[in-house]
Amino acid sequence: MPELPEVETIKRELTKTVLDKKIVDVIVNNPKVIREPKKSDFIKGLTNVRVKNILRKGKLLILELSSGKSLAIHLKMTGQLIYPGSGKTSRVSFKLSDGKLLDFNDSRLLGELRLLDEWRALKFIKELGPEPFDLSLGQFKEMLAKKKAKIKPLLMDQTFISGIGNLYTAEILFRAKIHPERPANSLSDKEKEILFKEIKEVLREAIRYGGSSVRDYVRVSGRGGDYITHHKVYGREGKSCFVCKTLIKRTTLGGRGTYFCPKCQFLLK
Protein backbone atom coordinates (compact mmCIF):
# COMPACT_ATOMS: atom_id res chain seq x y z
CA MET A 1 0.00 0.00 0.00
CA PRO A 2 1.69 3.02 1.24
CA GLU A 3 4.67 4.90 -0.03
CA LEU A 4 6.35 7.91 1.49
CA PRO A 5 3.40 10.32 1.15
CA GLU A 6 0.95 7.89 2.72
CA VAL A 7 3.25 6.95 5.60
CA GLU A 8 4.10 10.60 6.18
CA THR A 9 0.38 11.43 6.29
CA ILE A 10 -0.20 8.68 8.84
CA LYS A 11 2.78 9.82 10.86
CA ARG A 12 1.42 13.37 11.06
CA GLU A 13 -2.04 12.18 12.01
CA LEU A 14 -0.72 9.81 14.67
CA THR A 15 1.28 12.69 16.07
CA LYS A 16 -1.97 14.61 16.53
CA THR A 17 -3.95 11.71 17.95
CA VAL A 18 -1.81 9.23 19.89
CA LEU A 19 1.42 11.01 20.76
CA ASP A 20 1.97 11.20 24.55
CA LYS A 21 -0.83 8.73 25.21
CA LYS A 22 -0.21 5.56 27.13
CA ILE A 23 -0.89 2.11 25.77
CA VAL A 24 -2.84 0.30 28.49
CA ASP A 25 -3.61 -2.95 26.68
CA VAL A 26 -2.75 -4.85 23.52
CA ILE A 27 -5.35 -7.07 21.84
CA VAL A 28 -3.89 -9.55 19.34
CA ASN A 29 -6.41 -11.00 16.90
CA ASN A 30 -3.83 -12.43 14.51
CA PRO A 31 -0.30 -12.96 15.78
CA LYS A 32 1.08 -13.39 12.25
CA VAL A 33 1.78 -9.68 11.92
CA ILE A 34 3.95 -9.69 15.04
CA ARG A 35 7.41 -10.42 13.67
CA GLU A 36 9.33 -9.96 16.88
CA PRO A 37 9.51 -10.68 19.73
CA LYS A 38 7.08 -13.52 20.47
CA LYS A 39 3.49 -12.57 21.16
CA SER A 40 3.60 -12.62 24.95
CA ASP A 41 6.73 -10.46 25.12
CA PHE A 42 5.29 -8.15 22.49
CA ILE A 43 2.18 -7.59 24.59
CA LYS A 44 4.12 -7.27 27.82
CA GLY A 45 6.60 -4.79 26.32
CA LEU A 46 3.84 -2.60 24.96
CA THR A 47 1.61 -2.47 28.01
CA ASN A 48 1.82 0.58 30.24
CA VAL A 49 4.25 2.51 28.09
CA ARG A 50 3.80 5.99 26.68
CA VAL A 51 4.25 6.96 23.03
CA LYS A 52 7.06 9.46 23.30
CA ASN A 53 7.95 10.20 19.71
CA ILE A 54 6.75 9.24 16.23
CA LEU A 55 9.13 9.01 13.26
CA ARG A 56 9.09 7.92 9.65
CA LYS A 57 12.08 6.44 7.88
CA GLY A 58 11.27 5.69 4.26
CA LYS A 59 8.07 3.68 4.43
CA LEU A 60 8.66 2.56 8.00
CA LEU A 61 6.82 4.10 10.95
CA ILE A 62 8.52 4.15 14.31
CA LEU A 63 6.85 4.84 17.64
CA GLU A 64 9.45 5.52 20.30
CA LEU A 65 8.22 4.51 23.73
CA SER A 66 8.82 5.69 27.28
CA SER A 67 10.42 2.32 28.06
CA GLY A 68 13.26 3.07 25.65
CA LYS A 69 12.01 0.49 23.19
CA SER A 70 10.32 1.24 19.88
CA LEU A 71 7.39 -0.13 17.94
CA ALA A 72 8.32 -0.33 14.25
CA ILE A 73 5.38 -0.66 11.87
CA HIS A 74 5.66 -1.54 8.20
CA LEU A 75 2.29 -1.41 6.46
CA LYS A 76 3.51 -3.21 3.32
CA MET A 77 0.59 -3.45 0.87
CA THR A 78 -2.61 -3.35 2.89
CA GLY A 79 -1.73 -2.21 6.40
CA GLN A 80 -3.87 0.49 7.99
CA LEU A 81 -3.74 2.39 11.25
CA ILE A 82 -7.11 3.64 12.44
CA TYR A 83 -7.92 5.87 15.40
CA PRO A 84 -10.28 5.68 17.03
CA GLY A 85 -10.67 2.06 15.99
CA SER A 86 -13.51 -0.38 16.51
CA GLY A 87 -11.37 -3.45 17.08
CA LYS A 88 -13.69 -5.36 14.75
CA THR A 89 -11.42 -5.99 11.76
CA SER A 90 -8.07 -5.36 13.36
CA ARG A 91 -5.16 -7.79 13.47
CA VAL A 92 -3.87 -5.99 16.54
CA SER A 93 -5.50 -3.22 18.58
CA PHE A 94 -3.79 -0.97 21.07
CA LYS A 95 -5.98 0.30 23.86
CA LEU A 96 -4.90 3.79 24.84
CA SER A 97 -5.14 5.75 28.05
CA ASP A 98 -8.07 7.77 26.62
CA GLY A 99 -10.13 4.56 26.42
CA LYS A 100 -9.97 4.49 22.62
CA LEU A 101 -8.38 1.96 20.30
CA LEU A 102 -5.64 2.32 17.75
CA ASP A 103 -6.35 -0.45 15.24
CA PHE A 104 -3.81 -2.12 13.00
CA ASN A 105 -5.72 -3.60 10.05
CA ASP A 106 -4.07 -5.66 7.34
CA SER A 107 -6.12 -7.86 5.04
CA ARG A 108 -3.13 -9.52 3.37
CA LEU A 109 -1.14 -10.06 6.56
CA LEU A 110 2.05 -8.89 4.90
CA GLY A 111 2.50 -6.03 7.35
CA GLU A 112 5.04 -6.19 10.13
CA LEU A 113 4.99 -5.09 13.74
CA ARG A 114 8.22 -5.21 15.68
CA LEU A 115 9.00 -4.26 19.23
CA LEU A 116 12.66 -3.35 19.18
CA ASP A 117 15.34 -2.37 21.66
CA GLU A 118 17.00 -0.24 19.02
CA TRP A 119 15.28 0.49 15.73
CA ARG A 120 18.51 1.87 14.27
CA ALA A 121 19.92 -1.65 14.36
CA LEU A 122 17.28 -3.00 11.95
CA LYS A 123 18.84 -4.26 8.76
CA PHE A 124 16.19 -2.46 6.69
CA ILE A 125 17.11 0.81 8.40
CA LYS A 126 20.86 0.37 8.12
CA GLU A 127 20.58 -0.28 4.40
CA LEU A 128 18.03 2.45 3.74
CA GLY A 129 19.01 5.05 1.16
CA PRO A 130 18.70 8.80 1.77
CA GLU A 131 15.38 10.56 2.25
CA PRO A 132 14.46 12.40 -0.95
CA PHE A 133 14.02 15.69 0.92
CA ASP A 134 17.49 15.44 2.46
CA LEU A 135 19.26 15.17 -0.88
CA SER A 136 21.00 17.88 -2.82
CA LEU A 137 20.97 17.94 -6.60
CA GLY A 138 24.70 17.34 -6.65
CA GLN A 139 24.41 14.23 -4.50
CA PHE A 140 21.54 12.92 -6.57
CA LYS A 141 23.49 13.34 -9.81
CA GLU A 142 26.42 11.54 -8.30
CA MET A 143 24.22 8.66 -7.14
CA LEU A 144 22.85 8.20 -10.64
CA ALA A 145 26.15 8.49 -12.43
CA LYS A 146 27.43 5.12 -11.21
CA LYS A 147 24.22 3.21 -11.90
CA LYS A 148 23.37 1.45 -15.08
CA ALA A 149 20.16 -0.09 -13.76
CA LYS A 150 16.86 0.89 -15.32
CA ILE A 151 15.64 4.07 -13.77
CA LYS A 152 12.28 2.82 -12.52
CA PRO A 153 13.44 -0.16 -10.50
CA LEU A 154 16.33 1.97 -9.28
CA LEU A 155 14.06 4.68 -7.87
CA MET A 156 12.04 1.96 -6.17
CA ASP A 157 15.14 0.43 -4.62
CA GLN A 158 14.93 1.43 -0.95
CA THR A 159 18.68 1.16 -0.54
CA PHE A 160 19.17 3.69 -3.32
CA ILE A 161 16.62 6.28 -2.22
CA SER A 162 13.96 5.77 0.42
CA GLY A 163 10.21 6.08 0.27
CA ILE A 164 9.40 5.86 -3.44
CA GLY A 165 7.30 2.91 -4.64
CA ASN A 166 5.53 1.70 -7.73
CA LEU A 167 2.85 4.34 -7.96
CA TYR A 168 4.91 7.45 -7.36
CA THR A 169 7.79 6.29 -9.58
CA ALA A 170 5.31 6.11 -12.44
CA GLU A 171 4.01 9.61 -11.75
CA ILE A 172 7.49 11.05 -11.25
CA LEU A 173 8.88 9.58 -14.47
CA PHE A 174 5.89 10.76 -16.45
CA ARG A 175 6.32 14.31 -15.24
CA ALA A 176 10.04 14.16 -15.91
CA LYS A 177 9.29 12.71 -19.39
CA ILE A 178 11.67 9.81 -18.81
CA HIS A 179 10.99 6.26 -20.04
CA PRO A 180 10.98 3.77 -17.14
CA GLU A 181 13.58 1.55 -18.84
CA ARG A 182 16.20 4.19 -19.41
CA PRO A 183 19.51 3.23 -17.82
CA ALA A 184 20.15 5.63 -14.95
CA ASN A 185 23.56 6.67 -16.22
CA SER A 186 22.15 7.50 -19.65
CA LEU A 187 20.18 10.46 -18.33
CA SER A 188 21.44 13.86 -19.41
CA ASP A 189 22.30 16.47 -16.83
CA LYS A 190 19.14 18.32 -17.68
CA GLU A 191 17.06 15.16 -17.24
CA LYS A 192 18.64 14.47 -13.88
CA GLU A 193 17.75 17.97 -12.75
CA ILE A 194 14.16 17.62 -13.87
CA LEU A 195 13.89 14.18 -12.31
CA PHE A 196 15.22 15.50 -9.03
CA LYS A 197 12.73 18.36 -9.07
CA GLU A 198 9.80 16.08 -9.91
CA ILE A 199 10.64 13.58 -7.17
CA LYS A 200 10.31 16.30 -4.59
CA GLU A 201 7.34 17.97 -6.22
CA VAL A 202 5.26 14.83 -6.67
CA LEU A 203 5.98 13.61 -3.13
CA ARG A 204 5.31 17.01 -1.62
CA GLU A 205 2.06 17.41 -3.53
CA ALA A 206 0.93 13.90 -2.63
CA ILE A 207 1.57 14.64 1.04
CA ARG A 208 -0.46 17.82 0.71
CA TYR A 209 -3.40 15.74 -0.54
CA GLY A 210 -3.03 13.08 2.14
CA GLY A 211 -1.71 10.39 -0.23
CA SER A 212 -3.37 8.22 -2.88
CA SER A 213 -6.23 5.88 -2.01
CA VAL A 214 -6.16 3.34 -4.81
CA ARG A 215 -7.47 0.35 -2.87
CA ASP A 216 -6.81 -0.10 0.81
CA TYR A 217 -4.97 2.96 1.95
CA VAL A 218 -6.85 5.22 4.30
CA ARG A 219 -5.75 7.89 6.69
CA VAL A 220 -5.83 7.45 10.45
CA SER A 221 -9.31 8.98 10.51
CA GLY A 222 -10.50 6.31 8.09
CA ARG A 223 -11.08 8.64 5.17
CA GLY A 224 -9.12 8.31 1.95
CA GLY A 225 -6.33 10.44 0.55
CA ASP A 226 -7.11 12.65 -2.43
CA TYR A 227 -4.00 12.54 -4.59
CA ILE A 228 -5.47 9.93 -6.93
CA THR A 229 -7.30 12.72 -8.75
CA HIS A 230 -3.86 14.02 -9.72
CA HIS A 231 -2.56 10.76 -11.19
CA LYS A 232 -1.40 11.14 -14.76
CA VAL A 233 -0.44 7.55 -15.61
CA TYR A 234 -0.77 5.15 -12.70
CA GLY A 235 -3.81 2.93 -13.26
CA ARG A 236 -4.63 4.69 -16.55
CA GLU A 237 -3.81 1.95 -19.06
CA GLY A 238 -5.63 2.51 -22.36
CA LYS A 239 -6.72 6.01 -21.40
CA SER A 240 -5.43 9.01 -23.28
CA CYS A 241 -2.43 10.97 -22.09
CA PHE A 242 -3.41 14.34 -20.60
CA VAL A 243 -0.53 15.94 -22.51
CA CYS A 244 -0.53 14.33 -25.97
CA LYS A 245 -3.65 12.11 -26.12
CA THR A 246 -1.60 8.97 -26.87
CA LEU A 247 -2.93 5.91 -25.05
CA ILE A 248 -1.18 5.15 -21.77
CA LYS A 249 0.63 1.83 -21.84
CA ARG A 250 1.11 -0.78 -19.18
CA THR A 251 4.10 -3.12 -19.20
CA THR A 252 5.81 -5.23 -16.59
CA LEU A 253 9.21 -4.14 -15.33
CA GLY A 254 11.00 -5.88 -12.51
CA GLY A 255 7.81 -7.79 -11.90
CA ARG A 256 5.73 -4.67 -11.31
CA GLY A 257 3.00 -3.06 -13.37
CA THR A 258 4.51 -0.07 -15.12
CA TYR A 259 2.43 2.74 -16.59
CA PHE A 260 3.78 5.35 -18.98
CA CYS A 261 3.01 7.43 -22.05
CA PRO A 262 4.95 5.94 -24.97
CA LYS A 263 5.09 9.31 -26.69
CA CYS A 264 5.92 11.69 -23.82
CA GLN A 265 8.36 9.15 -22.34
CA PHE A 266 10.20 8.06 -25.44
CA LEU A 267 12.88 5.41 -25.06
CA LEU A 268 16.13 6.54 -26.68
CA LYS A 269 18.15 3.65 -28.03
Add this chain to the structure above:
DNA sequence: AATGGGACCTGCGCGC
Protein backbone atom coordinates in the same frame (compact mmCIF):
# COMPACT_ATOMS: atom_id res chain seq x y z
C1' DA B 1 26.98 -7.70 -9.04
C1' DA B 2 22.71 -7.45 -11.06
C1' DT B 3 18.26 -9.25 -12.53
C1' DG B 4 14.22 -12.31 -12.41
C1' DG B 5 11.02 -15.20 -10.29
C1' DG B 6 8.72 -16.85 -6.42
C1' DA B 7 7.12 -16.47 -1.72
C1' DC B 8 4.62 -14.20 1.68
C1' DC B 9 -1.09 -13.50 1.95
C1' DT B 10 -6.04 -12.06 1.03
C1' DG B 11 -9.57 -10.18 -1.75
C1' DC B 12 -11.29 -7.71 -5.74
C1' DG B 13 -12.86 -7.27 -10.46
C1' DC B 14 -13.22 -9.26 -14.78
C1' DG B 15 -14.41 -12.54 -18.46
C1' DC B 16 -16.55 -16.70 -19.48
Add this chain to the structure above:
DNA sequence: TGCGCGCAGGTCCCAT
Protein backbone atom coordinates in the same frame (compact mmCIF):
# COMPACT_ATOMS: atom_id res chain seq x y z
C1' DT C 1 -24.59 -16.76 -10.00
C1' DG C 2 -20.21 -18.94 -9.79
C1' DC C 3 -15.40 -20.07 -10.87
C1' DG C 4 -10.80 -19.22 -12.17
C1' DC C 5 -7.35 -15.97 -13.29
C1' DG C 6 -4.79 -11.85 -12.94
C1' DC C 7 -3.68 -8.31 -10.27
C1' DA C 8 -2.55 -5.36 -6.06
C1' DG C 9 1.00 1.39 -2.87
C1' DG C 10 6.31 -4.00 -0.54
C1' DT C 11 10.21 -6.58 0.63
C1' DC C 12 13.00 -10.71 1.15
C1' DC C 13 15.28 -14.84 -0.55
C1' DC C 14 17.12 -17.76 -3.91
C1' DA C 15 18.74 -19.05 -8.48
C1' DT C 16 21.20 -17.85 -12.45
